[in-house]
Amino acid sequence: MARIPEDFVQDLLNRLDIVEVVERYLPLKKAGQNYMACCPFHKEKSPSFTVSPTKQFYHCFGCGVHGSAIGFVMEYEGLGFQDTVEKLAESVGMKVPRGEGGTPVRRPAKDVSLVELNARALQFYRQCLKDSPRAIDYLKRRGLTGQVAARFGLGYAPDNWHPLAQVFGDYATNPALKEVGLVIDHEDSGRRYDRFRDRIIFPILDSKHNVIGFGGRVIDQGDPKYLNSPETPLFHKGLELYGLPQARQAVRTKGRVLVVEGYMDVVALAQLGVEYAVATLGTACTPDHVRKLLRLADEVVFCFDGDNAGRRAAWRALENSVGQVVDGKKLSFLFLPPEHDPDSYIRAHGAEAFEALVADAGLGMAAFLTRELASQVDLASEEGRAKLLHLAKPLVEQIQAPALGTLVRKRLAELVELETNEVARLTGASSRASGPVSGGERGGGRRWSLDPQPSVKPAADLGRELLQLLLVAPHLALEVPQSALPHDSDNPRLQAIVRVVDFVVEQIVPPLGVHMLEALRDSEYHGLLSEALRLGEEHYGRSSEEEIRQAWRDGLTRFLKSLEQAEAAARLAELQTKRPSQMSEAEKAEFLRLTGLR
Incomplete structure (x- = not known):
């Protein structure tokens, strides 16, 4: 499907006033330069939801939701991006550009085509489920109804090598099919075959309900039991959670989210009324997962089997949670009896008993640790x-x-x-x-340092802080010597920094961070940028322009130095694989320089 041009979205955001947009949905009160209200996305008694007219940005310090006027309407009304843009454009007398057939148009984007491939594949898998008595019988034996299968978009991948050739006429030659993870090219013969064969298919959706990947479960016996899409430009398993788009409303209503291990657990629980469950995507729960969940709910319950594997999974979840939890939020660990998983427990004891078990989740984070x-x-x-x-x-x-x-x-x-x-x-x-502070205390006693111990900060932390500063003050990108940034790095955060710098330089006037976020909504960096904008506002939102600029310059200097050191270390490692007799005179001189002997 064609999409809306980026320049139109930017024009729309420039015409909108986020204060006016938000006031259509909830009353705001002036508080200094900003406006405040009780957050509409989680229950609270004291207002922590702020709207900034200067930054055209909303942010809740309680649950962490944030974004532009477009993002607010999407979140509040549950609309897709396209429908939201059309609604807001109409409110300010703008018309969305139209292509042939009346569809909105947008410049071609690589990720859009990958989304379309996944959507076509899912349509095929869903039809195959309807045509497979064996797959239908398996779901019935697992206690699933046709209604819940339709709600989660379940499908079936037929038991042969390349059924998707029926869908894609260019099956044998289209590189995008491999890029999105639908097919595999054999290492020796080069012959192509489907990744998913003879499996129940679980589509994995992003927040806009786009299909970004798939999970496949064997019907009877087989290894592995679950097979997932690989990492792709659309799908990053460390960032996404299965079932979250379907569970989002129930999570907000309940104020609680339940994290289970299997896709089938999520679907079975939803069918029996426990609709606030999600699952990780074949990996341990990551810090990004935890941050996302804590923005949505005040309580996160990790539910695991009571065996050794379940205890190990729970411990990994704890290790990735300790640095993310904040006071006022609750993390609990629930261990089921060894003979049960969530699916079997709720069917054996009923939804009411399972809900009571979750509500009385036995171990808080401190007790479990x-x-x-x-x-x-x-x-x-x-x-x-x-x-x-x-x-x-x-x-x-x-x-x-x-x-x-x-x-x-x-x-x-x-x-x-x-x-x-x-x-x-x-x-x-x-x-x-409780550590040392520079810059004093701000905002109700909250303490932070804009320049904490620069000599010991690792490069990963520097990259994270630079990205936050860029989203808070995008004009800082104009101070970056573009030749100094590597455009071929495989580090996602560094890629995001390069993309932001390039985007700002291309504009006549540096955009607001939230406008840039909307412009890059369809890029693979959107999740990183959204998180950076949220954390940047929390860490630097009350800092002066001079403090931000100084933090940026100090951080950039150290970051570029760390890149230089990493490049030197890689070159030294390469030279160390050679014997002295194999080195040229220039390489010997370089080796001595890098080892500090000359």
Whole structure:
């Protein structure tokens, strides 16, 4: 389907006033330069939802939702991007450009074509399910109805090597089919075949309900039981969650999200009334997953089988959660009896019993952390108690929530028979919660540093901060020497920085960060940019222009230096594979320079 031109979207955003748009849906009160209200996307008693007329940006400090006027209407009304643009354009007397047949038009975009390929494949898989008594019988045996199968768009991939050739006339030659993960080219023969064969198909959707990937489950026996799309320009399993688009409304209503391990669990729970469940996509729950869930709900419950595999999965989820949780949010860990998974438990005991189990999820994050670590040591000995603190330190150091960090240290203190302040000293306190501050306190006692210990900050953190600063103040991109940024890096965050810099330089006037986010909505970097804009507003939103500019210049200097050092290290590693007799004189001189011997 053709799409709306980027320049039209930018013109529309320039004509809209986000304050006027948001006030059509909820009352706003003036608060300094901004406007405030109770957030419409989560339950709260004190207003934490802000609208900035200067940045044309809304942000909730409670649940983390943020975006432009377009994003607000999409989120509030549950509309797609195209429908939202048409609605807002009509409100300011603009007409969406039309192509042949009256469809909105847009410059060709690579990702759009990949979305279309997935949509066509899904249509085929859904028809194949209707035509396969064996696949239908399997779903019936699992207790699923036709209604829930239709709601989640389930399909079936036939049991032969290249059924998708019926859909795509250029099956053998179209490189995009491989790029989107629908087919595989054999390494030796080069012959092409379908990735998914004889499997129930679960389409994976993004927030706009585009099909970005697939999961396939074997019908009877087979290995692997679940097969997922590979990483593609559309699909990043560390960022997406299965079932989230379908669960979003129930999550907001309930104030809780349940994270389970299997796609079938999500579908079965939804059929029996538990509609706020999601699943990770063949990977452990990542920090990005946790941040996304905490923006949607005040409570996240990880539900795992009670066996060793379930405990390991729960521990990985905890490791990726400790640095993301904030005070006022709750993370819990629910372990089912070993003989059950969520699907079998709810069918054996009923939805009411399962809901009661979830509501009384046994272990909070602090209790689970200390229980698991304590089980690995001998608390009766001094050495065992010292080992407990040693094991806990790298996790406790990550906790950014002041109250939670204090309570975890207090629990540890009770176990190791020390005072809480001694445990705090031995395990290290969160730098954000209690570390040294530069720039004073701002915004109700919140403390942060615009320039924390530059000499020890890793390159990954520098790239993250630079991206945040770019989204808060895009004009900073004009200070970047473009030749200094590598355009061939495989690092997603560095790719995003390069894309933002290129985009800003192409504009006559540097755009607002939120406008840039809308312009790059269909790019593979949109998730990273959206997160950077949210965190940038939280970290730097109240900082002065001079503070932001200084943080940018310092960070950019260190970041470019780190790239230079990485390039030198890679070259040195390459030279070290050669014997001295194999090196030219120039290579010997370069080797001595890189090793600091000359």
